[in-house]
Amino acid sequence: MRKKLPVFIGISVMILLTVASIIYYNYITNSLKINELTKGMTYDRHYVMISLNASGQFWQEVYKSACETAENEGAYVELLGEDSSQNYTLVDYIEIAIAAKVDGIILEPEDTRNVQNAIDEASDAGIPVVTVLEDCSNCKRLSYVGVNSYQLGQKYGTAALPLLQEGENRVMVLLHEEEKDIASNLIFTQINSTLQEGLADNQTAVVNSQSISSQNIFDSEEIIRDMLMNASERPDVLICLNEADTERAYQAVVDFNLVGDVQIIGYYLSDTIISAIEKNNIPMSMVVDARELGSYGVEALEEYRNIGNVSDYFSVDLTSINQSNIMEYQNMEEDS
């Protein structure tokens, strides 16, 4: 009996080895994710989110939040303007979305005639359009999600006040050409009035605006550098209304060794901006709740689909972040 034992152990080991290696092999090939091509969840509805700044961290955050909200409702959000090698304009993207017969459009618009027309076209084709962050007046957009321009201007003004010094102060607001519309004007005038009202007796402030065209990619960079190099025109306070401008301005201030001389009030918290605030190189940055922006956008579309009607305006929180509350804010972000 004992003699036969090795034979049986041998045969058992043979079987075990074969089975084990097949299992191991399956495990290995499964971990290679070779079949990912055709895999994917399917959804009932297809929304697109269009922004020309889609590749920025802010919009990625918005998109992520929109996706999460949409997924709960059984819809999928596609982000356009992110990786297109074609130089598509907003209108192009809207046309594409219409042609692709999507179920809804979430859009960061420009308040131009063409865009208004495109939005109207989409609406006529039965595709609801929700504008986000920026509003587009005089068109058939369904709803607007974002910060009130009036409120935004006030916030910027209030934020700039403590940065002013005795004597004359130059304040520069960076606007984009496309935004030189009602909303932008509203922000600018509100900043100006808030500052003038809050000035101390021994202070004066000259508030100027600089328009930057977003048609030519590197213009904004050049304009900011020109502005800082010229000592006579150099502003004491520089107000940026978007993430990209904030980063460019900060980089230029660092390069020209003007930290402390030129105070930047930024917009949004990218990694660069966060570290700048932590070092107190940027005294303050305005943060729109990106998550709220994304999820409200999707919620507006869903609400319209379900009820057939939806509120015209969704207000999103705006927070000013400085060195003292940045840690708290980040922790909160992590928690959410």
Add this chain to the structure above:
Amino acid sequence: MISKIMNKFSRMSIRFKLILAFTLTAFFMFMINLFMYVEVNNKMELVDQVYSSNVDLNDLLETLEETQQSVYEYLNTKSSASLENYYRMEQQFQNQLSGLNRQPSDNKLMLREKNIANMSDTYLTLLQDTVQAKRGRNVEKYKEGYEKSKELYQYINNWIYELNNETFKMNSTSYQLLVQSLKYMEIVSSTVLICITLINMLVLLRLARNIVEPLGNLAQSANQVAAGNFDVPMLQTDSEDEVAIVTNAFNTMIASIRQYIIQIRNSMEKEQAMKEQELLMETHLKDAQLKYLQAQINPHFLFNSLNAGAQLAMMEDAEQTCLFIERMADFFRYNVKKMSDDATLGEEVESVDNYIYILNVRFAGDIHFSKNVDSALLFKKIPSMIIQPIVENAVNYGIRDIEWEGVIVLSIFQENDYIRICVQDNGKGMSKERIQEVYAGEIHANKSQKDSTGVGLNNVINRLQLYYGEKNLFRIESDGTNQGTKVTISIPLSEEEQRCIESY
């Protein structure tokens, strides 16, 4: 469970064990190869599928271009040929679109497919409207439609192009993964094959040893047996295969060889004993003969002389003398002649008669001899020279020198399975001690005894014992001094002889 299987396995024949071992190995090899082929095929199918998607997209791109071209041609020329061409291309384009995904998905490629499909639908509808407008000569509308379709064409073109690029990128990654997984498979399968081969070799080695070991033991035992050592231990087997059968047969053979050896040894011992007996007998006969010859110098000369004396007595009419001499000649002739052969009881009795006659002549009729013989027994063959020495003893030690008249009675009769030869005298008798001495053979014939024929009692007792292989055939009885002696010889009778005697 395992022990059950093992028991079953040990009961299998070697042939079956070998077949089982080879079949199992082959089975495993086959399974692994099968698994490998199936996997390779699956992967190859995946590669095919992956690359066919690129090919499909290229086709789609071409058809799109041709459709746009055909519409342009129609709008340009309004020829029926170009219209037909447009319809054909539109149909083809629609067919190709049917293969695309139309469900929203979080997979980028699938989503792109959906967009392309929907955009193409919109595009085709637009083309239809445009063509319709051209036919209706609505110049404004078809111009606008064409412009719009060009735009859409460009979008779709770009999207397909991008999808194609992305698919190709994905395909390249997939292909690398495939190659990697095939490499993994190579490693896994070679490892398994090597391991299985090794284990199989071990199993076969073990199996071969299980087969060869008992054979070796068997051969060793057989060699020992061949060398003459039959006391080899029985071989043990715990299996029931062919080797076990041979081993068991070998064990049986060894057992029966031992049995035979014991039998042969027994019969050889018996034969040896018989030969010894024969030799002893011969020695005694020779001894008796020698003693007789010592006593008789040249018996032939004596016979001849005696015969001459008898003739002389006859011529002189001395009948008594003649008879005496004849009797004496007969007696001695018998003694000489019969010493080596068996004699009949009758011849023995005659010899005794002659002896008594001679003695009576010598001692002037002092010996009163009478006999009581059953004549039916006279044919019985017995060793020669048995009765006469007893009678001689009776004469020499029994009735010689007694005061009264000596009588010797010889009686021969059948008693049960024996012939009893009884010689009784009324002489001096014997003490018990002396009888014992005679049995023990301690009394030797006195060589100086001149009257003896030379054959002693001792000789008679031994010969009887050797001849019949039985003891106690010779018995001496005496009630003591002067009470006479009775000597009885018992001759065993076979059943056939008994029947013969009864029928006589």
